[in-house]
Amino acid sequence: MDDFWSGVGVDLHLEPDATAGRRTGLERALRDAVRDGRLTPGTRLPATRRLAVELGVSRGTAKAAYDQLVAEGYLTSRQGSGTAVASLPSADAAAPNTPTRTRAPLFDLRPGSPDVGTFPAAAWLRALRRAIATAPSLAYDYGDPRGRIELRTALSEYLGRARGVLAPPERIVITSGYVQGLALLARVLDGGTFAMEDPGLPFHRDVVRRGGGRVVPLPVDEHGACAGELTDADAVVVTPAHQYPTGVTLHPERRRALTDWARARGGLIIEDDYDGEFRYDRQPVGALQGMAPGQVAYLGTASKTLGPALRLGWMVLPPHLVDEVADVKLHSDHHTESIGQLALAEMINSHAYDRHVRACRLRYRRRRDQLVDRLGVRRSVRGIAAGLHALVEVADETEALARAAEEGLAVGHLGEHWHAPDGDHRAQGLVVGYGTPRERAYPEALEALGRVLETS
Incomplete structure (x- = not known):
């Protein structure tokens, strides 16, 4: 047959x-x-x-x-x-009463994610409809690896007024999130040495290594990344607006030291504008890129403001890197999907994006205030001026994590972020994210955190 x-x-x-x-x-x-x-x-x-x-x-x-x-x-x-x-049992199904996965926590205060329940579905749908109605037929074809010109033009205006970034459209490359942008730069600087904040996110260090880069630690103190300890690195990756995980903002003198280093050595500063939109007690600190546009690759995303699922990020590059990055992007995934780019451009141009960011800023500030009120003045809480996480100092991370597990509470901890986790680190703390819980669950999650800290 x-x-x-x-x-x-x-x-x-x-x-x-x-x-x-x-x-x-x-x-x-x-x-x-x-x-x-x-x-x-x-x-x-x-x-x-x-x-x-x-x-x-x-x-x-x-x-x-x-x-x-x-x-x-x-x-x-x-x-x-x-x-x-018919429905058949899986061939590799576990026997009855055999656990197949880790039980989800009762309370999730892990850092790194926003409250996805705040996604502006109605505004996004309106923007999507307008974008599709006016999109040229070529928008559905293969496109420019740098991204849709509509979004690059909208971002040029937005980043200039909201973050102080010098961002001509021709120097913007749209990516599928921050991680892809970092990976593209690692491939362009293949074999280069990257100084990365210590403590910092281990996954980002892995991204650089997989892209061919060599990673060296850059210490962080109460003023941010210690720029004076940069030596023979080719690039430095920093989070100036709200360092992850300590939450400190890069001091103005450190900003000048970084840009002086980049100009003198010809090095590249990779600015991760982490939590840049969420400053609570005063106006957001402008991006570092505005001080040295020729030495800074600025990376931002819509992951915290809208949602990680959209996979929309952007890079503002020094002129000499644009063509190289675009070529690597072309041979990576050709280009980021186009329809979401058009919808985001529409939201930015209509100022619906600004309205949404302002609403989120108020929501997260209230959550920040609830966290501080629950823990009180006796507990040292750092990094609360901005962002979606705070560092709560503890005497013994291991004990605190054990108590958290008993309460069904998931939190991050400082120990997992050091370049050398087994080293002798004096600072210990829980990294508490207040973006993830839904509104109704947040007060109960804070009560669980309070019990952990009071008994550990």
Whole structure:
């Protein structure tokens, strides 16, 4: 029998074994398709009359094959509903009472994510509709690896007025989030040495290493990254607005020291504008890029303001890096998807994005205030001037984490962020994110945190 594709209900690809006989060959082909998952539970199969025509067999042969697989439990058949694939237990399903995954925490105060429940679905839908209605047909074709000109133009204006970034559209490259931007720069500077904040996010260090870079630690103190300790690095990655995880803001003198180093050495500053939009007690601190546009690669995203699922980020590059980064982007994924870019451009141009960011800023400031009020003045809480996380100092991280586990509370901790986690680090603390919990769950999560800190 020849392979066939059915046009009824679902495209159905089968390879019946002609040497086994028509009925037996059809039974085996259907059975194998169900077993290996090519036919998923609930999939409706063609009627026996249509199946017989497609295969060139009698209707009786097709019906007999269906009846046999119904009897074996692979298919189900109902009068008036036709024949469908039955639900089967997975071959690798765990035995009863065997745990298959870690239980989700009762309270999640891990850092790194926003409250995704605040995603402005109505505003995004309006922007998406307007973008699709006005998009040229070429928007659905392969595009510029630097990204849609509509979004690059909108970001040029927005970043200039909101973050103090000098961002001509021709120097902007749209990425699928911050991680891709960092990976692209690591590939462009293949083999280069990257100084990265210590403590800092281990995953970002892995991204640089996988891109061909060598990572060296750059100490962080109460004034931010210690720029005076930079030596022979080719690039330095910093989070000036709200350092992760300590929460400090880079001191003005350190900013000048960084830019002086970059100019003198010809080094590259990679500015991760982490939490740059969320400053609570005064106006947001301007981006470092505005001080040295020729030495700073500025990276930002919509992950914290809108949601990580959109995978929309941007780079503002020194002129000499634009073509190289665009070429690596071209050979990485060609370009970031276009329709989301057009929708974000529409939101920025209509100022719906500004309104949403302001609303989020108020929401997260209230959460920050609740956190500080619950912990009180006796507990040292750092990094609360901005962002979606705070560092709560503790005497013993191990004990605090054990108590958190007893309470069903998930939190981050400082120990997992050091370049050398097993080293002798005096500072210990819990990294508490207040973006993740939904509004109703947040007060109870704070109570659990309070109990952990009071008893540990």
